[in-house]
Amino acid sequence: MRLFKLSIILGMILLSCKREKKPELKLLPAEWKDGETGAYAVIVKGDTIGKTVYKINYVKEGYKIDVLSEAESEGKKTSDHSVVTVEKNTLRPLKEEREIKTSGGAYSVDADYTRKSVKIKLKTPMGEKSTEIPLSGNFFDNEMVTMLLRNIPFEKGFSAKINSVVPLSATSVPIEITVMEKEKINVPAGEFEARKVNLKFAGSEVNIWYNENPPREMVKYEDKQSGLLMVLLSKKQFQVSGEKAEES
Amino acid sequence: MQSLSAILSIFLGLSIAFPLVLYLIFKRAGNLKEISGKIWLLTFIIAFLFFPLFFFRKHWERALYFFNSNFWFTLFVTQMDNNFWEEFAKLLVFLIFLKPLRNFLKKSGESTLFGYWIGLAYGIGEAVTLSLIALFPKINVWGYSLFLLFITWKWVWERFIAIQVHAIMGAIIGTGVFYWAGLRKKFMFFVFFIISMLYHELVDGVVLTMMYFPDIKLFEFLARNIYTVTLPALLIIGYIIWFGVYKISKKQKPLTIIHPDLSG
Numbered sequence: 001m002r003l004f005k006l007s008i009i010l011g012m013i014l015l016s017c018k019r020e021k022k023p024e025l026k027l028l029p030a031e032w033k034d035g036e037t038g039a040y041a042v043i044v045k046g047d048t049i050g051k052t053v054y055k056i057n058y059v060k061e062g063y064k065i066d067v068l069s070e071a072e073s074e075g076k077k078t079s080d081h082s083v084v085t086v087e088k089n090t091l092r093p094l095k096e097e098r099e100i101k102t103s104g105g106a107y108s109v110d111a112d113y114t115r116k117s118v119k120i121k122l123k124t125p126m127g128e129k130s131t132e133i134p135l136s137g138n139f140f141d142n143e144m145v146t147m148l149l150r151n152i153p154f155e156k157g158f159s160a161k162i163n164s165v166v167p168l169s170a171t172s173v174p175i176e177i178t179v180m181e182k183e184k185i186n187v188p189a190g191e192f193e194a195r196k197v198n199l200k201f202a203g204s205e206v207n208i209w210y211n212e213n214p215p216r217e218m219v220k221y222e223d224k225q226s227g228l229l230m231v232l233l234s235k236k237q238f239q240v241s242g243e244k245a246e247e248s
Numbered sequence: 249m250q251s252l253s254a255i256l257s258i259f260l261g262l263s264i265a266f267p268l269v270l271y272l273i274f275k276r277a278g279n280l281k282e283i284s285g286k287i288w289l290l291t292f293i294i295a296f297l298f299f300p301l302f303f304f305r306k307h308w309e310r311a312l313y314f315f316n317s318n319f320w321f322t323l324f325v326t327q328m329d330n331n332f333w334e335e336f337a338k339l340l341v342f343l344i345f346l347k348p349l350r351n352f353l354k355k356s357g358e359s360t361l362f363g364y365w366i367g368l369a370y371g372i373g374e375a376v377t378l379s380l381i382a383l384f385p386k387i388n389v390w391g392y393s394l395f396l397l398f399i400t401w402k403w404v405w406e407r408f409i410a411i412q413v414h415a416i417m418g419a420i421i422g423t424g425v426f427y428w429a430g431l432r433k434k435f436m437f438f439v440f441f442i443i444s445m446l447y448h449e450l451v452d453g454v455v456l457t458m459m460y461f462p463d464i465k466l467f468e469f470l471a472r473n474i475y476t477v478t479l480p481a482l483l484i485i486g487y488i489i490w491f492g493v494y495k496i497s498k499k500q501k502p503l504t505i506i507h508p509d510l511s512g
Contacts, residue, residue, distance in 0.1 A: 045463075120395075122396075124396070124398065126249055126250050126398035126400055127249060127250035127398045129385060129395065129398075130385075131385035131386055131395060132386065168395075168396070169393055169395050169396055170393050170395035171393045171395075174314075201314075202313065202314050202317055203314055203315060203316045203318065203322075204317055225317075
């Protein structure tokens with residue numbers, strides 16, 4: 001009986017340690033354009049609560065992805081501004097700078113990536129902290145993942161596993177990515193022939209639809225569990241340097 | 249704001265002064281004064297160490313959460329797994345010290361108070377371990393990250409309540425041990441063990457529900473007033489459950505000859 005119990009415990013440990021071998025993430029040359037910008041409406045359970053605007057710029061190191069999300073719910077304003085610097089050839093993260101402003105105070109995070117680890121500095125209203133966490137496998141910064149997926153092969157059934165690093169909580173979350181079928185998607189920006197990409201992480205599931213054609217912009221983002229929806233506001237917002245992005 | 253005074257309150261106030269005061273009170277209760285200081289200290293140290301030692305379960309609880317983070321699965325599978333191991337750790341201390349404690353288990357009062365002591369030490373083990381992980385974020389225990397946790401006075405207050413919640417669970421298990429070892433009523437022992445697990449489920453379940461359903465007015469209120477209303481209310485409920493359990497056990501007449509046989 002004791003042996004039986006022991007084998008169950010050992011089995012549970014081994015099962016939780018089992019690592020499923022997933023193929024390396026194949027990335028195509030980046031579809032990102034210098035000066036590109038886009039805006040999305042942020043909708044939670046049917047109510048539009050804010051907007052997310054992103055910009056991509058070419059810099060010496062590679063690319064800079066700037067994402068600003070602003071929301072207001074029950075009179076409380078929040079903003080989340082992140083800038084991720086990405087290496088040109090590998091699209092690996094080099095640096096994340098993030099500032100979050102809530103009614104409870106301001107948080108700022110600075111993360112410096114190397115090939116094997118990330119050094120994180122956190123400032124919060126409660127104090128400051130720093131740490132370094134080891135990294136392995138296909139790791140990317142969490143704030144760049146939706147942009148990164150524009151550069152995967154849009155072949156139905158393609159799947160890969162990446163580790164999404166969240167410097168704010170000093171954690172790394174494995175994400176399983178699966179490319180699904182093409183779908184016609186209607187958003188305020190119009191109708192798109194879009195490629196559905198499914199993400200599974202931490203017991204949650206998110207679906208993202210990308211324009212099938214270049215520049216493969218994100219058209220729609222849906223997290224059914226939290227009721228969060230993001231939809232592209234206008235095609236005109238996908239512009240390059242020199243043209244003024246439409247404000248919505 | 250994280251402060252030295254809050255850190256000292258965790259490591260000196262809650263971990264040393266608080267149990268010392270309770271020890272001085274408990275050792276005056278009934279036959280408990282006959283328990284040697286060595287047994288009080290050893291049970292405290294072992295129950296304290298059982299929190300970090302049983303922390304390995306977080307490895308598969310994390311895997312369970314990653315497998316399914318649905319509210320009901322988290323509440324009734326992942327959380328229940330946590331409850332079982334935490335209650336089992338407290339019971340194990342009783343089992344280790346069954347022989348020297350045998351004579352003190354013939355009265356429900358002594359057994360339940362000693363259970364409170366064991367639960368208290370386990371809760372202090374939790375407070376110290378989590379505070380150390382928060383203070384030294386490079387400590388990586390089964391992927392358990394407390395990077396956003398700072399040792400503030402709110403944390404001290406939360407731990408002060410959590411320690412007592414664990415102590416109440418230990419006291420209920422102690423009552424169950426009295427039924428098994430003192431009255432030879434194994435079934436009732438399991439009933440008390442499950443009551444302890446269910447009280448644990450109530451406390452953590454309320455917090456989980458607040459996290460999953462922040463838009464529901466009641467849970468929004470409970471989240472907003474977690475330190476002033478929610479946690480103190482859950483603690484009071486715990487003391488009421490313990491009082492009820494103790495009153496029931498007091499009515500039982502213990503056997504004259506005690507043969508604690510917990511082996512099978």
